[in-house]
Amino acid sequence: MGLLIAAYASLAAWLWLTLAQGMFWRTDVRLPPRSAPARWPSVAIIVPARDEAEVLPLSLPSLLAQDYPGEAGIVLVDDGSGDGTGALAARLAAEQPGLPLTVVSPGDPPPGWTGKLWAVRHGIAHVRTAHTRAHVNGHAHEPAHEPAHAPGTPEGPGPEFLLLTDADIAHEPDSLRELVAAATSADLDLVSQMARLRVVSPWERLVVPAFVYFFAQLYPFRRINRPGARTSAAAGGCVLLRTEAAVRAGIPDSIRQAVIDDVALARAVRRAGGRIWLGLAERVDSVRPYSGLGDLWRMVSRSAYAQLRHRPVLLAGTVAGLVLVYLVPPAALCAGLAAGRPAMAWAGGTAWLLMAATYLPMLRYYRQSPLLAPLLPLTALLYLLMTVDSAVQHYRGRGAAWKGRTYARPGDV
Numbered sequence: 001m002g003l004l005i006a007a008y009a010s011l012a013a014w015l016w017l018t019l020a021q022g023m024f025w026r027t028d029v030r031l032p033p034r035s036a037p038a039r040w041p042s043v044a045i046i047v048p049a050r051d052e053a054e055v056l057p058l059s060l061p062s063l064l065a066q067d068y069p070g071e072a073g074i075v076l077v078d079d080g081s082g083d084g085t086g087a088l089a090a091r092l093a094a095e096q097p098g099l100p101l102t103v104v105s106p107g108d109p110p111p112g113w114t115g116k117l118w119a120v121r122h123g124i125a126h127v128r129t130a131h132t133r134a135h136v137n138g139h140a141h142e143p144a145h146e147p148a149h150a151p152g153t154p155e156g157p158g159p160e161f162l163l164l165t166d167a168d169i170a171h172e173p174d175s176l177r178e179l180v181a182a183a184t185s186a187d188l189d190l191v192s193q194m195a196r197l198r199v200v201s202p203w204e205r206l207v208v209p210a211f212v213y214f215f216a217q218l219y220p221f222r223r224i225n226r227p228g229a230r231t232s233a234a235a236g237g238c239v240l241l242r243t244e245a246a247v248r249a250g251i252p253d254s255i256r257q258a259v260i261d262d263v264a265l266a267r268a269v270r271r272a273g274g275r276i277w278l279g280l281a282e283r284v285d286s287v288r289p290y291s292g293l294g295d296l297w298r299m300v301s302r303s304a305y306a307q308l309r310h311r312p313v314l315l316a317g318t319v320a321g322l323v324l325v326y327l328v329p330p331a332a333l334c335a336g337l338a339a340g341r342p343a344m345a346w347a348g349g350t351a352w353l354l355m356a357a358t359y360l361p362m363l364r365y366y367r368q369s370p371l372l373a374p375l376l377p378l379t380a381l382l383y384l385l386m387t388v389d390s391a392v393q394h395y396r397g398r399g400a401a402w403k404g405r406t407y408a409r410p411g412d413v
Contacts, residue, residue, distance in 0.1 A: 006324060007332035007347035013325050014354040022220025022231075025213070025358035027365040029221040029279035031193070034181035040070025041160035041184070043176060043240075044127035045099070048119035050079040052167035053088050058287040060089055062170040064098030068177050071159070075127055076167075077119040078105045085167075102126070117252045117261055120164060124246070128158030162246060164239040169195050171238075172283035179240040182277070189245035189274030190266060193281035194235035199366050201291045208290070209366040210379040211300070212280075213359055219263070224278050232270045236262030238284050241269070248272040259306040280365065297386055304383075304390035315391050319384060326380035329355060352377070 018025070045063055049056070063074055074093075078086035086103045093101035106122035109115050161183065163176060183191045194215070197208045219233035239262065241251070249272035251265060258264035266276050290296045308314040332348025335341070356373035363372055 003328070003332055003335055004341070004344045004347070006328045007336075007344050007351065010324050010328040010332070011347045011351040011354075014329075014351045014358075017217065017325075018354055018358055021217065022223035024216045024220040024222075025361055026222075027280055027361045029225070030282055031178055031182045031191075031279060032186050032188075032277060034178065034185040036069075036181055037184040040068070040177075041180065042071040043068065043161045043163055043180060044123075044159040045072065045074040045163040045165060045176070046120060046123035046127065047074065047076045047165055047167055048079055048116045048123065049076055049081065049085050049089070049167035050115060050119075051081045051083045052085050053081070053083040055168040055287050056085060056088055057092065059168055059170045060092050060101075061096055061098075062172070062175075063165070064093060064096050064101065065173050066099055066171065066176045067173045068099070068180075070180075072099055072176065073127070074099050074101045075123045076101060076103050077123045077126075078103055079115050079119040080105070080108055102130070113256045114259060114261065117256050117258065120252045121256075124158070124162065124252070127162070132158065158243055160243055162241045162243055164236070164241060166237040166286075168286050168288035169237045170285050170287050175238075175284055176240075178283075179238075183240055183242065186277070187275065188277050189242040190234060190269045190276040191240040192234035192262070192266070192276070192278045193238045193284050194278070195237040195281050195284045195286045196366070197286045198289055199368060200289070203293045203296055204290055205368055205372065206375065206379055207293075207296045207382065209362045209368055209372070210359075210376060210383070212366075213362045213376075214383065216362075219278070221278050221280075224266075224276065227275060229270075232263070232266040232276060234262040234266040234276065234278055236265070237286060238281065239265065241265075242274070245269050245272065245274040249274065259303050293382075297382075297389070300383060300386040301390040301393065304387040305394045306390075308387075308391075310394060312391075315387070318387060322380055322384045322387075326355065326377045330377050 045066075047060075047063070060076070066072065076086070076089045078089070086105065089101065090103050104122060104126050106118055109118035113121075161180060163179065165171070179191050179193070182188065194212060197204075197212070199205055199208050219231060223229055223231045224233055246269075249268040251268060252261075254268050255261060255264040266278070270276055290299060305315065308318060329348045329351035332344050333352055334348075336343070336345025336348060352374070355376055359373045359376050360370055363370055
């Protein structure tokens, strides 16, 4: 009787998710309608990078090659790399003509800051100061490489837009132009595209499309994009942010402890009255490989418990929810067929069918076989174990670990 009730509860949950959760399963949320502005605003591209020498040759040339009609430049913030990331970036810029590149380094983050947001703060402070100095002197760009300096108080508002993009993100030549056109046409303060992640290895095929599917289920893009909506999120790999909105929202100081910085960024901008937009990318791709399960496990587990605000009750609810929504349907179908209980088998099978059907658009977006759709319960089980492991690592003092740094829970510093 218990499994029969759970099967019908799961079916009810899937009916609600399919029809009432912001059409999360649709993958047609792309950049809004746009046209070229009368004047192209100035843009600073800020790339926080820590030990990214492996992926930088695949990503940085795409930024240098941006075909942007207005004033633009790149600041790569070398966040204490030990693999020559900064020197490699300068060499790549010297080998390829394109947008001007400046390499700076902020030093280690002080207590209460994550490394990425400390690097972003340093990059923003640098471009504001450099932008003011350049325009006072009548010049458009800084030299290709500068010595590091500490981030002081910005001397001016700086460029009109900031493109915050990760070091593993490759952009097509028109990416910046299309982002700016979307922001100016729709009067948006934040435009973010979820980069298409790499899907090559068998584990990537199993786990990566589901990662984006689960994210969209938690933060439905259509709901986020409604003016005045309460749901806010962004994709940290590609965020175009209006500088004025960043100042109003106190970015990045107001979110300096955030491990899930993209969601925190979007919430801060919206709280400050900004208009935000999030969708899937067509011409923005991540080049970072996750060849083995261990790499993917670490990607999810390092921030999963932070997403649950480090609360055991939320962890318990999440585990129970994943079991009910994703694991009960196949269990009910199999048990119902084995025990000759058609009602149980029908409820479980219908819920599993809805699950697979809503997953198909994401598999198509990632150009993967539809045969992976029925395997979503297996992937959900892996995510459940990753989430539990994230909590275990947190209580062992190794939570939110990334490239040699471990971050405390906000408020513990």
